[in-house]
Amino acid sequence: MDLSERKLKILQAIVGDFIRTAEPIGSRTLSKKYDMGISSATIRNEMSDLEELGFLSHPHTSAGRVPSDKAYRLYVNSLMEKRTLTKQEKEFISKKLTNNVSELEKTIQCAARLLSEITQLTSFALTPNQNEDKLKYINILPVDSSTVVMMIVAESGKVSNTTLRLIVPYSEDRLELLSKSMTYYYKGKTLSEMLKVDIIKNFKTDIVALSRLAENIMPNFLHILEGMLDVNLYMDGYTNIFSFPEYNDIVKAKMFLEMVNQKDIFTNILINRDNGMIVTIGNENADNHMQECSLITASYHIDGKLLGKLGVIGPTRMKYDEVISVIELMTENLSESFKLTGGNEENE
Amino acid sequence: MDLSERKLKILQAIVGDFIRTAEPIGSRTLSKKYDMGISSATIRNEMSDLEELGFLSHPHTSAGRVPSDKAYRLYVNSLMEKRTLTKQEKEFISKKLTNNVSELEKTIQCAARLLSEITQLTSFALTPNQNEDKLKYINILPVDSSTVVMMIVAESGKVSNTTLRLIVPYSEDRLELLSKSMTYYYKGKTLSEMLKVDIIKNFKTDIVALSRLAENIMPNFLHILEGMLDVNLYMDGYTNIFSFPEYNDIVKAKMFLEMVNQKDIFTNILINRDNGMIVTIGNENADNHMQECSLITASYHIDGKLLGKLGVIGPTRMKYDEVISVIELMTENLSESFKLTGGNEENE
DNA sequence: GGTTAGCACTCACTGGGTGCGAGTGCTAAC
DNA sequence: GTTAGCACTCGCACCCAGTGAGTGCTAACC
Numbered sequence: 001m002d003l004s005e006r007k008l009k010i011l012q013a014i015v016g017d018f019i020r021t022a023e024p025i026g027s028r029t030l031s032k033k034y035d036m037g038i039s040s041a042t043i044r045n046e047m048s049d050l051e052e053l054g055f056l057s058h059p060h061t062s063a064g065r066v067p068s069d070k071a072y073r074l075y076v077n078s079l080m081e082k083r084t085l086t087k088q089e090k091e092f093i094s095k096k097l098t099n100n101v102s103e104l105e106k107t108i109q110c111a112a113r114l115l116s117e118i119t120q121l122t123s124f125a126l127t128p129n130q131n132e133d134k135l136k137y138i139n140i141l142p143v144d145s146s147t148v149v150m151m152i153v154a155e156s157g158k159v160s161n162t163t164l165r166l167i168v169p170y171s172e173d174r175l176e177l178l179s180k181s182m183t184y185y186y187k188g189k190t191l192s193e194m195l196k197v198d199i200i201k202n203f204k205t206d207i208v209a210l211s212r213l214a215e216n217i218m219p220n221f222l223h224i225l226e227g228m229l230d231v232n233l234y235m236d237g238y239t240n241i242f243s244f245p246e247y248n249d250i251v252k253a254k255m256f257l258e259m260v261n262q263k264d265i266f267t268n269i270l271i272n273r274d275n276g277m278i279v280t281i282g283n284e285n286a287d288n289h290m291q292e293c294s295l296i297t298a299s300y301h302i303d304g305k306l307l308g309k310l311g312v313i314g315p316t317r318m319k320y321d322e323v324i325s326v327i328e329l330m331t332e333n334l335s336e337s338f339k340l341t342g343g344n345e346e347n348e
Numbered sequence: 349m350d351l352s353e354r355k356l357k358i359l360q361a362i363v364g365d366f367i368r369t370a371e372p373i374g375s376r377t378l379s380k381k382y383d384m385g386i387s388s389a390t391i392r393n394e395m396s397d398l399e400e401l402g403f404l405s406h407p408h409t410s411a412g413r414v415p416s417d418k419a420y421r422l423y424v425n426s427l428m429e430k431r432t433l434t435k436q437e438k439e440f441i442s443k444k445l446t447n448n449v450s451e452l453e454k455t456i457q458c459a460a461r462l463l464s465e466i467t468q469l470t471s472f473a474l475t476p477n478q479n480e481d482k483l484k485y486i487n488i489l490p491v492d493s494s495t496v497v498m499m500i501v502a503e504s505g506k507v508s509n510t511t512l513r514l515i516v517p518y519s520e521d522r523l524e525l526l527s528k529s530m531t532y533y534y535k536g537k538t539l540s541e542m543l544k545v546d547i548i549k550n551f552k553t554d555i556v557a558l559s560r561l562a563e564n565i566m567p568n569f570l571h572i573l574e575g576m577l578d579v580n581l582y583m584d585g586y587t588n589i590f591s592f593p594e595y596n597d598i599v600k601a602k603m604f605l606e607m608v609n610q611k612d613i614f615t616n617i618l619i620n621r622d623n624g625m626i627v628t629i630g631n632e633n634a635d636n637h638m639q640e641c642s643l644i645t646a647s648y649h650i651d652g653k654l655l656g657k658l659g660v661i662g663p664t665r666m667k668y669d670e671v672i673s674v675i676e677l678m679t680e681n682l683s684e685s686f687k688l689t690g691g692n693e694e695n696e
Numbered sequence: 697g698g699t700t701a702g703c704a705c706t707c708a709c710t711g712g713g714t715g716c717g718a719g720t721g722c723t724a725a726c
Numbered sequence: 727g728t729t730a731g732c733a734c735t736c737g738c739a740c741c742c743a744g745t746g747a748g749t750g751c752t753a754a755c756c
Contacts, residue, residue, distance in 0.1 A: 038700090062705085062747065063747080064748065149507050163507055257587045
């Protein structure tokens with residue numbers, strides 16, 4: 001199954017050209033464009049072999065050849081020359097990303113936008129999964145006679161707060177006691193562990209005096225915890241798909257847009273993907289509606305722990321070399337900037 | 349310029365039919381479908397008059413008539429019968445909206461989704477403009493030796509917090525003093541007033557002992573304030589546009605999607621619109637790319653003060669009666685539920 | 697045996713031609 | 727003022743032939 005040097009060269013030329021032009025590549029075109037020292041007839045024979053091996057296909061008898069998913073896979077794995085970004089490009093990216101780094105969610109959103117601008121594809125960024133994040137403290141502060149703010153601070157620096165209107169009376173002392181007790185009780189537990197414990201029951205028995213207040217607050221507490229565990233998906237560049245001639249078909253464009261707009265499904269696919277740089281091409285994607293797309297994701301981390309994801313989705317005919325390099329650089333930049341500034345972030 | 353009863357009836361029939369079918373309406377079709385007691389020839393004469401008056405137009409000589417923007421305007425203003433929603437529909441909407449009312453942003457996001465589901469159009473919801481919201485208090489809390497959480501609470505109940513990494517040392521006392529001083533200084537000022545004051549300068553002179561700490565915190569403070577003033581735009585149902593045959597043209601679909609995806613521009617258009625139920629049809633829209641669209645917005649309020657907006661955008665051929673009724677009901681519901689639960693919200 | 701020139705063949709695409717049908721505008725009669 | 731009748735218009739679907747890019751095969755060449 002090892003291909004000859006010449007076959008590889010031909011395949012590389014076809015994939016490269018097709019990525020650029022979206023037109024099926026003919027043998028004569030190839031022989032004229034690249035001086036390989038062989039005639040179009042010879043190229044035809046080689047192409048025929050490559051087709052038999054599953055690397056190329058024919059839209060119809062009298063058309064040129066089109067690379068298959070298998071060909072793209074070979075291209076990505078070994079034929080493709082990794083694109084090294086210029087210093088300007090690198091600086092541009094890191095400048096844009098470190099600009100307003102003080103807010104995690106906004107930086108991630110900004111990364112998605114930047115990625116779609118550079119690659120001209122549909123991009124997405126997933127905020128970190130906070131499952132393993134541990135509780136630092138809980139603070140309940142008075143706002144007015146019936147309103148309090150509940151604030152949950154995690155070790156990563158993530159903060160969540162919610163304004164609650166209470167139906168039972170409270171005093172500042174009691175609020176403070178409740179905050180302290182809850183902090184004492186949960187400190188060091190991960191957020192998902194906290195969700196699993198039957199909080200209300202435990203509190204009822206432990207701190208009887210506060211039970212009514214606690215009963216009022218606890219359901220909200222659970223709700224906030226759930227909100228903290230949610231990952232957010234930011235997407236950008238939906239309409240970039242229109243610049244690909246293969247999506248000039250209204251039905252195809254519609255299907256693509258409907259797919260990427262089903263955020264719940266899409267988020268799930270992303271969450272369940274392995275970490276690191278992952279490229280899945282066409283039929284390698286499990287999802288039915290993604291059989292004509294390639295999905296590239298990479299993960300970034302915060303203090304080496306919480307993992308979020310960043311990537312693009314587009315037609316299988318995409319500039320893999322460029323896109324991979326850009327995503328690589330961006331995830332590095334993100335991880336770096338989150339490490340340096342620590343938890344300097346605004347939460348949701 | 350007053351139209352005869354008969355002309356109005358014909359016009360109403362044409363607009364109604366065209367909204368349903370998207371097909372130009374012919375005189376014979378009309379005479380067969382509606383028993384008006386006049387022949388197709390008479391209808392043709394009336395149609396010809398209506399065309400001269402600018403209410404109808406001809407795609408080409410041998411096609412039926414299509415309503416103009418002027419006709420839609422007349423239809424919306426006087427011909428249309430207001431659609432009264434059934435009890436089931438009303439209950440469905442209010443149930444969906446009050447479901448997770450504890451979080452303002454999420455409720456608004458949910459409203460946008462619901463609206464696009466019901467109307468099958470592209471919907472949007474704008475979070476309230478917080479310009480007039482006044483400061484309640486500022487609280488800066490320690491997280492670890494170099495990290496603090498800054499929390500800004502507004503009178504409406506809106507809370508914003510940001511984790512800051514400080515480069516100067518601090519003590520709990522100093523943080524508390526700074527919080528108290530800032531609160532004292534800004535309490536009762538609106539958020540936009542706070543932005544305008546040269547905060548750093550004032551603080552340098554007022555509280556000399558804390559100047560270094562304040563200097564470190566102030567730029568972030570400004571940044572958070574700006575974030576609190578930002579309105580958020582939630583949109584949903586982008587791909588609904590594909591269900592309209594007039595957008596089967598890939599160029600049109602692309603233009604529409606690119607327009608609504610330019611969130612900055614779109615947000616601006618929405619912010620600058622009058623409050624209350626506003627319908628702009630086709631060329632009544634100032635924006636160039638909206639000449640073939642109708643935009644319907646209504647505003648909801650919170651405690652009778654902060655105004656947000658909710659609405660839809662779609663082809664001029666839309667079910668105005670139904671859409672207007674739904675939006676009306678939803679804004680009422682939103683205003684109501686925000687009033688009842690007060691500031692029971694989670695901020696961003 | 698690999699390589700190449702030559703040639704017949706395939707097939708999408710384009711553009712002109714045609715018939716159909718829905719609909720109009722006009723006219724003359726009611 | 728209303729209506730029937732009729733010529734006319736024009737988009738649309740369909741057919742058909744010409745074009746051109748590209749293939750597959752064969753026979754000759756190195």
